[in-house]
Amino acid sequence: MNSDTGDGPPRAVLVAAIVLAVGAVVAVLVVAAVLQRTPGPTPVAVSAVPAPRADSTECATLVAALPDRLGDFRRAPLVDPAPAGAAAWQPEGGGEPLILRCGVQRPADFVVGAPLQVVDAVSWFRVQDSAGGDRATWFAVDRPVYVALTLPSGSGPDAIQTISTTLAAKLPATAPDPAPLG
Known part of the structure; x- marks a missing residue:
């Protein structure tokens, strides 16, 4: 008696279906393991600086x-405790936030006469890191x-452009108010 002439599907079809099902289960398990190992961002410690308007509606x-x-x-x-009005972003491969x-x-x-750089309709004033590195605020x-954005060395223009777009959309422009000279 030939086993391929029974009431069920042919043996080759059954074997192929089982192999396909086992392969799909293995693939799902591998993807789940990889996603589980992808670490989330590590919490960033942000030091407190004088920020008298950090709790403002703006x-x-x-x-x-x-x-x-x-x-x-x-x-x-x-x-925790995180200062009001603060946010942080980490680079994908780790490094300075x-x-x-x-x-x-x-x-x-x-002060009056200080150079400004305009990025997407937002006027920015740059302060170089006092440690002499390439980091700037x-x-x-x-x-x-006032909004301060501290950029690590090599962070590129994307951050300041994106923040400028958000600032322009969410907070109205005002005239810069530099301190008088002297």
């Missing part, structure tokens, strides 16, 4: 509208609150 509006990604950086949780602080004080070097100086 800062709450801005922080709520901040994107999850800034170029190769993705939003990271903050270590990008930090935003809203409601900070006017930078001391922002950019201050948005033409909004109702």
Whole structure:
């Protein structure tokens, strides 16, 4: 008696179906294992700086509208206690985070005649890191609150462009108010 002439499907079809089902289960398990090993962003410690307007409505509006990604950086949780008006993003491969602080004080070097750079309708004032590295903090100086964005070396233009777009959409432009000379 030939087993291929029975009431069920041919043996070759059954074997192929079983192999396909086992392969699909293995594929799902491999994908799940890879996704489970992908670490989430590590919480970032943000030091407190004088930020008298960090609890303002403007800062709450801005922080709520901040994107999850800034170029190769993705939003990271903050270590508690986190200062009000702060946010951070970490680079995909690890490294120094990008930090935003809203409601900070006017930078001391922002005086009449200080050079500004306009990015997507937002005026920025740059303060170089005092440690002499390539890291810099950019201050948005033409909004109702000062916003500081600290960029690590090599972070590229994506972050400041994206933040500028968000600032322009969420906070109205105001005239910059530099300190008088002398």
